[in-house]
Amino acid sequence: xxxITKAPRGxxxxxxxxxxxxxxxxxxxxxIAETYGCREIKTPTFEHTELFQRGVGDTTDVVQKEMYTxxxxxxxxxxxxxxxxxxxxxxxxxxxxxxxxxPLKLYYFTNCFRYEAPQSGRLREFNQFxxxxxxxxxxxxxxxLICMVNDIFEFLQxxxxxxxxxxxxxxxxxAKYYDALKEYYRQYEEQLCGTCKExxxxxxxxxxxxxSEICSSFAKNAPSIxxxxxxxxADHFSTVKSTLDSMNISYTVNPRIVRxxxxxxxxxxxFVADNCGTQGTVCGGGRxxxxxxxxxxxxxxxxxxxxxxxRLLMVMDAENCPYDPPKECDLYIAGTDPNSSAYAAGLxxxxxKLGFRAESDIxxxxxKAQIKYAxxxxxxxxxxxxxxxxxxxxxxxKNMKTGEKLNVSIGDNFAEKINSILMDIE
RNA sequence: UUGGGUAUAGCGUAGCUGGUUAACGCGUCAGUUUGUGGCACUGAAGAUCAAGGGUUCGAAUCCCUUUACCCAACCCA
Numbered sequence: 001x002x003x004i005t006k007a008p009r010g011x012x013x014x015x016x017x018x019x020x021x022x023x024x025x026x027x028x029x030x031x032i033a034e035t036y037g038c039r040e041i042k043t044p045t046f047e048h049t050e051l052f053q054r055g056v057g058d059t060t061d062v063v064q065k066e067m068y069t070x071x072x073x074x075x076x077x078x079x080x081x082x083x084x085x086x087x088x089x090x091x092x093x094x095x096x097x098x099x100x101x102x103p104l105k106l107y108y109f110t111n112c113f114r115y116e117a118p119q120s121g122r123l124r125e126f127n128q129f130x131x132x133x134x135x136x137x138x139x140x141x142x143x144x145l146i147c148m149v150n151d152i153f154e155f156l157q158x159x160x161x162x163x164x165x166x167x168x169x170x171x172x173x174x175a176k177y178y179d180a181l182k183e184y185y186r187q188y189e190e191q192l193c194g195t196c197k198e199x200x201x202x203x204x205x206x207x208x209x210x211x212s213e214i215c216s217s218f219a220k221n222a223p224s225i226x227x228x229x230x231x232x233x234a235d236h237f238s239t240v241k242s243t244l245d246s247m248n249i250s251y252t253v254n255p256r257i258v259r260x261x262x263x264x265x266x267x268x269x270x271f272v273a274d275n276c277g278t279q280g281t282v283c284g285g286g287r288x289x290x291x292x293x294x295x296x297x298x299x300x301x302x303x304x305x306x307x308x309x310x311r312l313l314m315v316m317d318a319e320n321c322p323y324d325p326p327k328e329c330d331l332y333i334a335g336t337d338p339n340s341s342a343y344a345a346g347l348x349x350x351x352x353k354l355g356f357r358a359e360s361d362i363x364x365x366x367x368k369a370q371i372k373y374a375x376x377x378x379x380x381x382x383x384x385x386x387x388x389x390x391x392x393x394x395x396x397x398k399n400m401k402t403g404e405k406l407n408v409s410i411g412d413n414f415a416e417k418i419n420s421i422l423m424d425i426e
Numbered sequence: 427u428u429g430g431g432u433a434u435a436g437c438g439u440a441g442c443u444g445g446u447u448a449a450c451g452c453g454u455c456a457g458u459u460u461g462u463g464g465c466a467c468u469g470a471a472g473a474u475c476a477a478g479g480g481u482u483c484g485a486a487u488c489c490c491u492u493u494a495c496c497c498a499a500c501c502c503a
Contacts, residue, residue: 006494006495009494009495060501061500061501061502062501062502065427065501066501066502083502083503112503114501114502114503116500116501116502117427117428117498117499117500117501118495118496119496119497119498119499120496120497120498121502121503122501122502122503123503126502126503127503128503129503130503209501259502261502270503279501279502279503281502281503282503283503284502284503305503306503307503308502308503309503310503311503312503334461334462336461336462365455366456367461367462368461368462368463369455369456369463370462370463371462371463372462372463372464373463374462374463375463375464376463376464379463382462382463384461384462386461388461396462398462398463400463400464403463
């Protein structure tokens with residue numbers, strides 16, 4: 001049989017056999033974020049296109065060539081979110097969240113969409129865990145945010161991830177830095193790669209990031225942003241660093257970290273894995289003090305990060321990190337004949353009402369095949385129901401690991417009795 | 427968008443100096459007597475060998491085209 005079509009390019013199914021890994025990461029991230037006072041928010045998968053044009057920035061590659069944009073039936077331009085921050089800012093503004101007590105701390109899990117050429121660690125639909133904090137001006141907030149990521153990785157027992165931080169200053173000091181950069185690069189202008197030539201005027205910081213051999217060789221001696229920070233920005237950055245020091249979080253300052261989204265100011269950071277191929281950035285973030293205003297709110301500072309869950313799982317797999325084990329069947333109840341199977345179905349229902357994972361035959365298999373199936377799904381216990389059991393109201397509970405059998409009543413309060421027996425065994 | 431690679435049952439592979447019914451492992455289903463799994467044995471189902479075209483008496487195998495996927499550049503999570 002040929003299926004009509006496959007999953008679209010750049011998408012990936014998350015199958016039942018792997019999903020426990022997602023649960024592990026999600027519950028760790030959510031519970032740790034909550035210890036920091038974050039509350040979960042969910043925003044729409046698609047937004048009006050201008051939100052991303054303004055929020056993410058018109059000059060970015062993400063907006064220029066990677067967005068899934070289309071017109072809806074009324075002709076409105078709609079875009080599948082390419083990242084999480086803009087939508088959260090919009091939602092916070094629209095619902096007046098910024099008028100409540102600040103700081104506002106939010107976290108979210110979202111799928112994001114970017115029309116890129118897929119490769120290892122890079123999908124067209126990918127999942128992020130993100131945190132956004134609003135109204136926290138102090139550099140301690142920056143350190144706290146980084147600390148949260150660090151806590152999550154530590155909790156997941158991840159080791160091979162390094163933190164790199166930088167400051168890209170405020171619009172004021174960046175303007176001076178841009179001038180210096182342009183001047184520096186102008187002497188090499190003829191030798192720059194095509195895209196860098198274009199970027200020189202519009203967004204010169206991107207040149208530092210260019211991977212082409214020639215451009216990156218120029219980047220080595222390029223002026224550093226850190227020498228151009230104004231006093232406020234320099235103070236801010238140094239307090240971020242000293243706070244990280246006092247939190248005992250190790251980092252390296254990498255003056256060439258330039259994030260790809262326009263909204264960042266001051267602190268930017270990346271958590272980079274060295275053991276996961278070429279797409280090493282597992283988490284990236286920073287401060288974006290101008291963004292809320294850009295989207296139409298009052299001037300409220302913001303900062304946040306986004307973590308790529310697919311990439312995180314790649315790194316965890318590579319490091320053999322432990323996951324919460326998947327939940328499996330507690331008790332399988334087999335029936336020797338159709339009538340007994342129907343009876344078993346009733347027993348199974350009672351167990352499920354108490355929260356047990358319980359199954360009985362729904363495919364009409366022989367008794368032997370049912371037990372075989374119970375083994376295959378790793379059922380902890382099994383039980384056979386036949387005419388004798390129904391008449392005597394007693395059955396044997398079998399421990400599938402040890403083979404031990406125990407007589408139990410299948411009459412009134414069946415599920416409660418099973419419950420207390422299983423509690424004893426544990 | 428630009429390079430490189432791959433395409434054979436549900437999954438993983440062999441076969442690729444062209445030659446009769448395309449093989450193996452895992453998985454699935456059934457059986458190895460009577461109401462109990464894991465092991466072993468037996469058997470069954472399951473593949474228009476990515477698609478289209480060409481060379482040939484004959485093509486999974488050689489040639490061309492297309493498509494899909496993977497990897498990388500780029501970009502970013």
